Amino acid sequence: MAAPRATTEASTIEYAIDNALFQWEDGERRVRELAELEPATFAVLEELRRRLGSSFTLGELTGLYVEGTDWATDVAARRGVWTDASAVVDAAFGRYAREAVDYSGGYRRGR
Numbered sequence: 001m002a003a004p005r006a007t008t009e010a011s012t013i014e015y016a017i018d019n020a021l022f023q024w025e026d027g028e029r030r031v032r033e034l035a036e037l038e039p040a041t042f043a044v045l046e047e048l049r050r051r052l053g054s055s056f057t058l059g060e061l062t063g064l065y066v067e068g069t070d071w072a073t074d075v076a077a078r079r080g081v082w083t084d085a086s087a088v089v090d091a092a093f094g095r096y097a098r099e100a101v102d103y104s105g106g107y108r109r110g111r
Contacts, residue, residue: 013059020062024097027090037088040079044072044092058100065093 031037052060069089076085097103 013062016066017058017062020065020093021058021097024090024094027087027092028094030084030087031091034084034087037081037084037091040076040081040085040088041091041095043079044075044089045095047072047075048092048096052096054099056100057102058097059102061093061097061100069093 031041048061048064052064072089072092073085076082076088079088081088
């Protein structure tokens with residue numbers, strides 16, 4: 001009976017990652033439309049690098065996102081972004097996702 005639970009847990013993780021990638025892509029689109037959000041996006045991206053380092057998986061990045069992004073919203077706010085902070089945070093996570101060891105062309109490798 002352990003196999004069905006493991007399959008369910010893997011499916012849940014896959015769904016969380018897919019959902020996060022979709023949300024992050026939307027944030028990137030919104031930031032592309034508003035160039036003034038770029039400095040704040042870069043600041044959040046740099047903080048992500050500091051927190052996760054250079055070798056991480058999409059699962060680890062998604063886990064950080066699910067734990068909460070108040071810290072990232074605070075970084076955006078310090079750059080003067082308030083109303084579009086969620087777009088900034090999502091865009092930064094989306095850009096950083098491309099550096100994950102299991103990311104390939106918009107998808108998670110090894111699925």
